[in-house]
Amino acid sequence: MSSPLIRSIAVIGAGPSGLVTAKALLAEKAFERIVLFERRGSAGGVWNYTSSLPPKVPTPSIKPNVSSNPVLQPSALPVYPSPLYRDLQTNTPIELMGFSTHQFPKGSLQFPHRTSVQEYQRTFAEPLLPLIKRATEVLDIEKSKNKWLVTYRNTKKGSPSNEEYFDAVAVCNGHYEIPFIPNVPGLQQYAERVPGSVLHASQFREPELFTNERVLVVGGASSATDLVRHLQPVAKNPVYQSLLVDEENVNEKLVQVPQIVKFHPETREIFLKNGKVLKGFDRIIYCTGYLYNLPFPSLNKRNDNPETKLVTDGSHVHNVYQHIFYIPDPNLAFVGLALHVVPFPTSQAQAAYLARVWSGRLSLPSPKEQREWQDQLVSSLDGRMNLYHSLNFPKDAEYINYIHDLTLQAKPNPKDGFPAPYWGPKELQIREDMWNIRAKFFGLEQRK
16 A cells, blocks of 8 residues: 655654654655654653643543643743653663664763753754754644645744644654543542642652652552652652552562552542552552543544544554554554653654655555454453553564564665664563663662
8 A cells, every 4th residue: 555645744743753753754855845843942852851840630630632731931931841750760771772873972871861861862853953843832633635734833822823734744742741540439539638649650850859758659660660769768668559469569668569449538548459458648659651642633533433533542542553554544643652662763663664655665555454453453452452552572672673674675775764773682682681681770679
């Protein structure tokens, strides 16, 4: 399946996924106009750290497809808070972290601090600056006259909206925008009774703010593990962590307990799946991830039809082939949807594939074959649609190398264009051992 002739492309977002997508498109030398839209004042996406906290996160938080509100400042551009915290270091070693065409400087920490990654993104973005409309928010994306009509405006208060037509749109706005906090019985009333007692990880900035407090962290992914590590030196020990486990794991600094099933707002009791009851916590921090969202009204009108819907409950993006191409119209695509991956090389692989398809050097399978791929994926999940985009190891390695091999089928001159990364034995070994490498670096308990 070949795409119609594409000459103009809008890239929504100038974070890591948007930047690498633009570089891959430029390398095809096939497009007349490429425009990146970035609502922040500089490229880099969420790696632009802000001390400002996001506006109040609803508890629970289960509604996708809403626009997040920036922090407004007098006589200045609005601030779109980043979910990064002050002392964040990557959970991926630099041997795998970066784009294959752009290395971290010599002497960088194996797990770089966020400031190093922000500088890495700045230098990666430099050649693209003439293409980026900064401080520009995309308000809508609509199919009109066989093209994509993009409506946008400058984020400065009072700025008028503008419209431009494009042949294709790459949505690269990430999936760290709308926090997910599950709807646990009693949680809403528990949070309302003592404002500030229930937070999402996106609201965490400095561990000192939790000094001498009893803290319960909910979740078991990297962010939860990292917050526990930052809290232990300052909070009252032990820190508690709620996981999807049946048995407790207790030591001097950390008590891991089963899933929370109910809150009692008046008594401040927290009921666990194993029947035990906890109480007396000053703070509960939900490290439960984010909802996929598309804050574009015209795209959300497609959600009434199973064949065209995109984001419904926020668990995933529907109707996308290989986590990239919108099956009903492959001139709409997404880069950066994958979960539980090493993000930069995964996005680079997707961008390289996308660019070759849109330039006409690669063809997609038929829509029927794309839907068969999707159906097979859905059937393998056994209803766990929150894992639709999950490519936990070794799936991420297989995916990166599969996309790499696809790009080498481009014609003519298969090796031309922006390279798709390939993981050989060295990279595969690092990826497999990544948790233990990280544990050794940070002095954590290693996995057996």
